[in-house]
Amino acid sequence: MSGRKRIYVAYFGGTIGMMPTASGYAPVRGHLGSQIRQTPELNARDVPELVVSEHEPLLDSANARPSDWLRIAREIVEHRHSFDGFVVLHGTDTMAYTASALAFLLRGLGKPVIVTGSQIPLGVLRSDGRQNLLTSALVAARDDVREVCLVFGSHILAGARAVKASASGFEAFTSPNAAPLGAAGVLITLDEARLRVTERAPIALPLALDANVALLRLYPGMPAALLRAALAEPIKGLVIEAYGAGTFADGDPYLLAALADGARRDIVIAVVSQCADGRVDLGAYATSGPLIRAGAVGGLDMTTEAAYAKLVVLLSEGHPPATVRALLAQDLAGELTP
Template identity: 50%
Template sequence: MVDTPAGHAPVAGALGPYLDVMVEQSRGELPPITFLELDPPIDSANATPESWCAIARILYERREDHRGFVVLHGTDTMAYTSSALSFLLPSFGRPVIVTGSQIPIMRTRSDGRQNLIGALQVAASSDVDEVTLLFGEVLLRGNRATKIDASGLDAFDSPRFPPVAEIGIDITVNRGLVRPAEGQRRLIAGPLGTVAAVRLFPGFSASILANLCRPPLQGLILEAYGAGNGPSHDREFLAAIEAATSQGIVVVVVTQCLHGSVQPGAYAAGSALLRAGAVPGFDMTSEAALTKLAVLLGQGLDTRTVAEVMQHDIAGELTRPV
């Protein structure tokens, strides 16, 4: 980002020279790097599912050329991209660290330099061969991270899963949390499914849901109350969910809460959603649930299979309650 009359904006060619100087001045503490810039660079607020696939494709095509990868990304949609990459690159077997900054790296007081240095050091090691998000003093699993602060420098957290590593004087990896690469390394970066997310609120109108659940929608993330509850006395609302699921739309329930999980059967108000055809997303973040659903639907799987897989862990994104 550089200063423009309209505010901070990405500008092609601004970052490359800075990176070269930073690596040179590290006197060997930073690994040699190859820098690639998307053309044109975009503000992350303009990112789309096609952006996730483009990044995944670049990483996959260069998987044998580098020990690790750092994806520099704006903070607005960083958690969506880090989540998506974990599903688009199954069993990648290389560190992929998504990072960025709250203050542009060209500014004197920027958190970008520290975040970038930490990401490069993690990428150069063989300790965390999965998609992660590094920000401030923590390295988070990419599909467990969410943005919690619009202006603070500790802008990301993983409220439902511990950090994979602490970034302090040393980089301390919690090796017991690192997910090993299993199975065949693949790229899933074709067209993704058409999905949406909606947050319940008191007085939520069933007509809103009915209008949303029209073609070409294939999947819906429903951000419900507490342990996965909704307005169980609203017959029109439940009928709208039943109509959506009967049309083949996969409806997944996650919680609005920062901590905790959807608990099927814990409350009658939650059971009503499941009887209407929705499935629980347990402790997935909204970002992880939405990107996972888009990736699964993009593979051409039938809706029953997608609904079933959404309830199971495939990339470290969820923990089913005991």
């Protein structure tokens, strides 16, 4: 047993640790740890030691907020010298947002942080939780992984690239604009060329994740009042899901006026594509002109989840708007292809 890796398992909620009750599946304190102890493959000698910590109260991921992202990051930073790697157990509904946020908050940590969960509770027949947790623990014990990843089914994804693609399938997550980091099949394989190499020192965590950031999807005929509301006080940043390569309705004077008002208040605007497989190029079409004049930053091939989390983190770190705009266009945690 000498040299066995130690992995910190932070259970913040989600289906994986739930148990059947009269009202349906629900989280019950202590149930997850009990199930792990009763699962032989999770206690095998060639599996790292799992030290489980349960969040109080356990969260349904639909209730997760940016403050919860910071709480998870703080817990990991607090234990960074005592463990070889970390596994975060989380509900699937907002898992991609949390994985993206942790990728930005923990940039420079230099240790593996694996976000996972399940579609079926760990203690239920046919649970996918056993395999997801086992794969996550093994990836978290690797010396060549020094970043935040999302592991689900057979996919090992960069944390800031993942999106939820299925509400019920065991292969629930994908990364549409970037190849997976690896796969869990007969063997766990990782593409070393795609793994990040940590060179910078860890980034100090912000005191709070309290930057007000809005998210708005454009649609034909959208009233200008919606855009004005998304740019109103106390909003400091806005992610716009634009059409295609980043186009905007430049023929609507009311929308243009609302966008111009937001620009005058120096609100930081990030533009991502509504296309799952897409890349924003604000110089490709003339109809992107209003966004360019408003100082918007093209998010290239970032996911909506990554763009939102990145804007919340950067604004909460206290950077001035000009610096946030510059950092939005840079690859900080594997979230975009320059």
